[in-house]
Amino acid sequence: MEPTCFPAVSRVAVSGGTHGNELTGVYIVREMQKQEVDKVGSVSVTTVLANPRATDACRRYIETDLNRCFTNALLSAPITDSTPYEMRRAQELNAQLGPKGSEKAVDLLIDLHNTTANMGLCLIFDSLDWLTLHIYKYIQSKMTKMPVRAIQLNKPRSDAYCLESVGKHGFAIEVGPQPNGVLRADIYNTVKTAVDLTITWLQEFNSGCTFEGGEVEAYIAAKSVDYPRDPDGKITAVIHPKLQDNDFKLLQPGDPVFLSFSGETVNHEGEELYPFFVNECAYYEKKIAFHLARRETFTLPSIRLRT
Amino acid sequence: MEPTCFPAVSRVAVSGGTHGNELTGVYIVREMQKQEVDKVGSVSVTTVLANPRATDACRRYIETDLNRCFTNALLSAPITDSTPYEMRRAQELNAQLGPKGSEKAVDLLIDLHNTTANMGLCLIFDSLDWLTLHIYKYIQSKMTKMPVRAIQLNKPRSDAYCLESVGKHGFAIEVGPQPNGVLRADIYNTVKTAVDLTITWLQEFNSGCTFEGGEVEAYIAAKSVDYPRDPDGKITAVIHPKLQDNDFKLLQPGDPVFLSFSGETVNHEGEELYPFFVNECAYYEKKIAFHLARRETFTLPSIRLRT
Known part of the structure; x- marks a missing residue:
C-alpha cells in the first residue's frame, strides 16, 4: 500500500508556562530562548512562554485557565474591559501561532505540561492524527526506560480548548509526578528528550524518509x-x-x-x-x-x- | 538518677492550614472538628484552622508567610491599616492559644505541615525540650514502618517565628513528599497516627507513668x-x-x-x-x-x- 503523504512540517512552536506553576515547560522554553534556538535544520522553531503573568506569580492562572480558552468561540469573542487576562492572552497567542484552522498557523505546536499524577510521559492529542501518532511511535521506540503513552481527548477541533489545537498539528507533552512550583531534573531531562526527538523526527520526515506503519495503542478519554x-x-x-x-x-x-x-x-x-x-x-x-x-x-x- | 519532673500537659492545640495549600493538616483539623474532638481522657484538645483565607484560596499565604509571624517582636507590633492579614491573624492566634511565654498558653501546640521534599515524618523543634523529645522517642518506637526524625532549628524562643512556639511546649509535624494542593491518603494516615500517638502518650504521662531516658538522634540545622x-x-x-x-x-x-x-x-x-x-x-x-x-x-x- 502506498504511504499516506503530508506536506513538510517546517514551522514548529514549543510553548511552556501555559500553566504558570508547571515548571518544566517554563524552564525548557527559557533555556531554548537563552540558547537562541530558532532554526534546527529544515525546521524553524518558535518558543513561547504562554502565560507570563501566571509564571511570574507561580500560579496555574491569574483569572481563568488559559488552556481552556482556545475554542473557536472564545478565540473570536469580542474583547471588553471585563475580559479575563487569559482570554486576551489566548487571542494574542492565536494571532502569533495561528490563526487556528488557517493556512498561516504553525505546522506543529507542542505545549509542555506537568501533572502531580504518576502518569510518566504522555502525549495528549485532541483528535486522531496520523502524523503526530507517528511522532508518538518514534518517541516511544527511543525512550525505552519509561512508559510513553498516548491519550486522545476526542473532541471536534472547533471545540478543542487547548493551546496545541492552534497548530495544524499539535500535542501536549504531559509528565508527572511533579508538584506544582517544583522543578525536577529527571522530568526536565525527560521532556527535553521528547522535544529533541520530535525535532529529529521532523528532520527525517522533511528529508523524504518513509515511516513504516504499524500498530499503536492510545487511551481514549471516556469519562471523569x-x-x-x-x-x-x-x-x-x-x-x-x-x-x-x-x-x-x-x-x-x-x-x-x-x-x-x-x-x-x-x-x-x-x-x-x-x-x-x-x-x-x-x-x-x-x-x-x-x-x-x-x-x-x-x-x-x-x-x-x-x- | 531521679526522673526529671514536669507539670501535667492538660491543654493541647492541634493546628492545620498554617500554610493553606498543605492539605494534610487542613483535612485532619476539619475532620477532628466534625467529630467534635475536644476532650480525650485527661487532655482538652483545641483544633484550629490557622490561616482560613489562605486555605480557601489553596495558597501558602495571602500576604505574608504566617509561619514567620510568631516572634515576640511581631506579636507585639501595633496593628495599622497596612498590617498584612497574616500578622493580624498571628496576633489572634496568640490571643487564642497563648499568649506566647505566658502561663495562659496551651501546654502543647502541634502544628501540621507538608513538604514536597522526600523527608518522611519529621518532628521539628524550635529548641531542645526533654518532654517533646520523649514524645518523639515514643512516636519513633511505635511507627516502625518509616523513618521518623527530629529536626532542631536551634533558635532562642523569643526569635522563634513558628506557630508552635506559642505553646509552652510545641513541635511541627512535617511530612512529605506531598505536592501542595494535593491530599494523599498515606500521608493523611501517617500524620493522623502521629497526632493520636501524641495524645496517647500524654494520657500515660498525665496518669503518672515514668518514661525511661535514653539516647535519641536529632538533626541540628546548620545552614542553607x-x-x-x-x-x-x-x-x-x-x-x-x-x-x-x-x-x-x-x-x-x-x-x-x-x-x-x-x-x-x-x-x-x-x-x-x-x-x-x-x-x-x-x-x-x-x-x-x-x-x-x-x-x-x-x-x-x-x-x-x-x-
Whole structure:
C-alpha cells in the first residue's frame, strides 16, 4: 500500500508556562530562548512562554485557565474591559501561532505540561492524527526506560480548548509526578528528550524518509469521576491508597477508588476502564478526582513527505 | 538518677492550614472538628484552622508567610491599616492559644505541615525540650514502618517565628513528599497516627507513668544553600538527580548537588552534613534549595509528672 503523504512540517512552536506553576515547560522554553534556538535544520522553531503573568506569580492562572480558552468561540469573542487576562492572552497567542484552522498557523505546536499524577510521559492529542501518532511511535521506540503513552481527548477541533489545537498539528507533552512550583531534573531531562526527538523526527520526515506503519495503542478519554463531597462541596474522601500512583492500571468493578475520612472504602462501579490524572492537583476545583479511558489499538498507515 | 519532673500537659492545640495549600493538616483539623474532638481522657484538645483565607484560596499565604509571624517582636507590633492579614491573624492566634511565654498558653501546640521534599515524618523543634523529645522517642518506637526524625532549628524562643512556639511546649509535624494542593491518603494516615500517638502518650504521662531516658538522634540545622542564579535572580540549575529525594543522606565534599540547564554539575563543598528540605516548593522564593544539618545524639533523662 502506498504511504499516506503530508506536506513538510517546517514551522514548529514549543510553548511552556501555559500553566504558570508547571515548571518544566517554563524552564525548557527559557533555556531554548537563552540558547537562541530558532532554526534546527529544515525546521524553524518558535518558543513561547504562554502565560507570563501566571509564571511570574507561580500560579496555574491569574483569572481563568488559559488552556481552556482556545475554542473557536472564545478565540473570536469580542474583547471588553471585563475580559479575563487569559482570554486576551489566548487571542494574542492565536494571532502569533495561528490563526487556528488557517493556512498561516504553525505546522506543529507542542505545549509542555506537568501533572502531580504518576502518569510518566504522555502525549495528549485532541483528535486522531496520523502524523503526530507517528511522532508518538518514534518517541516511544527511543525512550525505552519509561512508559510513553498516548491519550486522545476526542473532541471536534472547533471545540478543542487547548493551546496545541492552534497548530495544524499539535500535542501536549504531559509528565508527572511533579508538584506544582517544583522543578525536577529527571522530568526536565525527560521532556527535553521528547522535544529533541520530535525535532529529529521532523528532520527525517522533511528529508523524504518513509515511516513504516504499524500498530499503536492510545487511551481514549471516556469519562471523569469527582470526589465524594458533602452538601457544602467539601471533599469527604481521598483517593484510595490502592489507586494512588496507579494511573493506567486497569480499574475493575469492585476495586477501591476512595477512602473516606471516617475510614470507609468506596469501590469502582461500572465497566473496566483505565484511570489517569489520578489526584491531579488542579482538578480538585474542576471536580475531577480522576479520568477514565478505554485503551484502543490503531493501525497507522506508512507516511512520507508529499513531493 | 531521679526522673526529671514536669507539670501535667492538660491543654493541647492541634493546628492545620498554617500554610493553606498543605492539605494534610487542613483535612485532619476539619475532620477532628466534625467529630467534635475536644476532650480525650485527661487532655482538652483545641483544633484550629490557622490561616482560613489562605486555605480557601489553596495558597501558602495571602500576604505574608504566617509561619514567620510568631516572634515576640511581631506579636507585639501595633496593628495599622497596612498590617498584612497574616500578622493580624498571628496576633489572634496568640490571643487564642497563648499568649506566647505566658502561663495562659496551651501546654502543647502541634502544628501540621507538608513538604514536597522526600523527608518522611519529621518532628521539628524550635529548641531542645526533654518532654517533646520523649514524645518523639515514643512516636519513633511505635511507627516502625518509616523513618521518623527530629529536626532542631536551634533558635532562642523569643526569635522563634513558628506557630508552635506559642505553646509552652510545641513541635511541627512535617511530612512529605506531598505536592501542595494535593491530599494523599498515606500521608493523611501517617500524620493522623502521629497526632493520636501524641495524645496517647500524654494520657500515660498525665496518669503518672515514668518514661525511661535514653539516647535519641536529632538533626541540628546548620545552614542553607540557595540555587545557582543569574544576575536577574533566575535559577540556572536544578537539584541534581543524585541529591533529589535523598534527604538525610549524608552529603560529602564532592557529591553532586546541582545540575545546570547547560548540563554542568555543581558539587558540594565544605564539611559533611545532612541535607533536608531538598527541593521544597515554598523555598524557591526564600532562596533555599536545601538545608544542611549536623546529626547529634542526645541523652534524655527519665521523666515523669510533677506531683
